[in-house]
Amino acid sequence: MDSLTKKPRLATVWLGGCSGCHMSFLDLDERLFELHRRAEICASPFTDYKDFPEVDITLVEGAVTTAEQLEEIRHVRRRTKILVSFGDCAVTGNVTAMRNFFSVDDVLDRAYRETATQIVGIPSGNPAVPRLLDRVRPVHEVVKVDYFLQGCAPSAEEIYRLLMDLLDGRTPALAGRKFGS
Amino acid sequence: MSVKTLTIDGKMVTGMAGETIFNAAWEAGIRIPRLCHVGGVSDVGACRLCLVEIEGQKKLLAACLTPVEEGMVVHTNTERLRAHRRLILELLFAERNHVCSVCVMNGQCELQDLAAEAGLDHVRLRYQFPKLGVDTSHERFGLDHNRCVLCTRCIRVCDEVEGAHTWDVSGRGARSVIIADMGEPWGQSESCTSCGKCVQVCPTGALFSKGRGVGEMRKDRRFLKYIVTAREKHQWIR
Ligand code: SF4
Ligand code: SF4
Ligand code: SF4
Ligand code: FES
Numbered sequence: 001m002d003s004l005t006k007k008p009r010l011a012t013v014w015l016g017g018c019s020g021c022h023m024s025f026l027d028l029d030e031r032l033f034e035l036h037r038r039a040e041i042c043a044s045p046f047t048d049y050k051d052f053p054e055v056d057i058t059l060v061e062g063a064v065t066t067a068e069q070l071e072e073i074r075h076v077r078r079r080t081k082i083l084v085s086f087g088d089c090a091v092t093g094n095v096t097a098m099r100n101f102f103s104v105d106d107v108l109d110r111a112y113r114e115t116a117t118q119i120v121g122i123p124s125g126n127p128a129v130p131r132l133l134d135r136v137r138p139v140h141e142v143v144k145v146d147y148f149l150q151g152c153a154p155s156a157e158e159i160y161r162l163l164m165d166l167l168d169g170r171t172p173a174l175a176g177r178k179f180g181s
Numbered sequence: 182m183s184v185k186t187l188t189i190d191g192k193m194v195t196g197m198a199g200e201t202i203f204n205a206a207w208e209a210g211i212r213i214p215r216l217c218h219v220g221g222v223s224d225v226g227a228c229r230l231c232l233v234e235i236e237g238q239k240k241l242l243a244a245c246l247t248p249v250e251e252g253m254v255v256h257t258n259t260e261r262l263r264a265h266r267r268l269i270l271e272l273l274f275a276e277r278n279h280v281c282s283v284c285v286m287n288g289q290c291e292l293q294d295l296a297a298e299a300g301l302d303h304v305r306l307r308y309q310f311p312k313l314g315v316d317t318s319h320e321r322f323g324l325d326h327n328r329c330v331l332c333t334r335c336i337r338v339c340d341e342v343e344g345a346h347t348w349d350v351s352g353r354g355a356r357s358v359i360i361a362d363m364g365e366p367w368g369q370s371e372s373c374t375s376c377g378k379c380v381q382v383c384p385t386g387a388l389f390s391k392g393r394g395v396g397e398m399r400k401d402r403r404f405l406k407y408i409v410t411a412r413e414k415h416q417w418i419r
Binding site: 085088091093094097138140141145148150152176177179180 | 274278279280281282283284287288293294296297298300302303304305307308310312396
């Protein structure tokens with residue numbers, strides 16, 4: 001609960017995903033006003049923040065693919081009451097995890113050597129470039145997840161329903177969802 | 182033929198001697214989940230999703246292989262069965278590479294539907310990411326081992342209905358794969374008549390028609406019923 005506005009505090013984070021889930025979130029359109037009326041949106045890729053704040057609900061888009069994201073999601077988990085895996089990359093690894101067929105070295109070679117045309121070479125030693133984990137992981141493999149919203153991407157309707165359920169204190173009705181579609 | 186009366190999920194059901202619990206249940210409107218069973222070809226009990234509890238028996242039995250018996254009391258949807266089914270589905274998802282969002286069968290897939298029905302919203306097991314190939318050597322069809330659940334429907338329909346016996350399983354356990362003839366590329370198979378029956382009965386995106394994009398593959402196995410009715414009743418009706 002936000003001490004000033006007396007509204008539940010909501011955040012979204014973006015790990016290894018294509019931002020499609022966040023685009024779907026923005027498809028809430030005018031329902032964003034209702035959401036704003038019901039919740040304090042404290043941190044998201046659309047807002048500016050330094051340190052991830054204490055919140056009631058966090059939606060996590062994307063799989064965990066870099067060392068930085070691993071740190072981030074652990075931090076987010078410590079500061080969140082209800083953590084939701086938001087979309088298939090968070091839930092299963094999805095397309096983001098398809099690099100798991102290859103070694104990290106091969107993946108980097110492909111991206112920075114074989115297919116590079118301008119600057120050829122792996123940017124190692126540059127602290128601004130996050131280190132890839134050996135294996136992309138779904139969020140629940142590294143931290144406890146409370147709810148799973150499947151879909152690539154989940155529709156705005158599903159996102160809205162989930163958030164309203166959580167804000168009303170109901171267990172979200174997620175039964176019958178499919179991976180993928 | 183004698184008629185047997187039994188109880189399935191509290192409902193009185195009748196079946197012919199020799200008929201499976203699975204069939205008797207479905208005819209009575211009780212839909213037991215299944216993946217390897219497909220009407221019109223023999224049953225092999227490969228997937229274990231149709232497991233049921235029978236009172237007085239400790240072991241869970243595959244409904245698609247167990248014949249009905251007089252006075253049997255069958256449960257198809259207990260907590261224990263739901264837990265087993267969920268785990269079986271998780272094993273299937275973890276064992277191969279199912280990336281539904283980029284699959285030809287996205288939205289039409291029997292495995293996807295079974296997972297949704299079972300309320301499977303995440304897989305607790307670690308995904309294995311086996312390196313598997315896609316055989317696109319056939320001029321009209323493709324076989325993507327990443328999506329195969331080894332249900333063997335393709336093998337049975339090709340053998341029993343088409344009479345070609347192109348497919349078989351090679352290897353054991355997690356290393357099993359579907360092969361054409363003696364393991365050659367499908368396009369070089371001498372037995373395949375290119376009838377497409379295997380493609381139509383495959384429950385997943387493993388067998389597909391070429392040229393289909395994500396979520397574009399549709400399967401139609403009405404031909405099976407037509408052929409089986411024609412064979413058994415000598416009636417050529419759709
Ligand atoms: S075969 Fe079915 S479960 Fe597997 S990736 Fe394709 S749609 Fe998903
Ligand atoms: S296309 Fe027909 S003959 Fe060829 S493998 Fe499939 S079922 Fe068998
Ligand atoms: S290719 Fe399809 S029909 Fe054949 S075993 Fe695999 S999933 Fe089953
Ligand atoms: S449907 Fe009975 S074991 Fe697969």
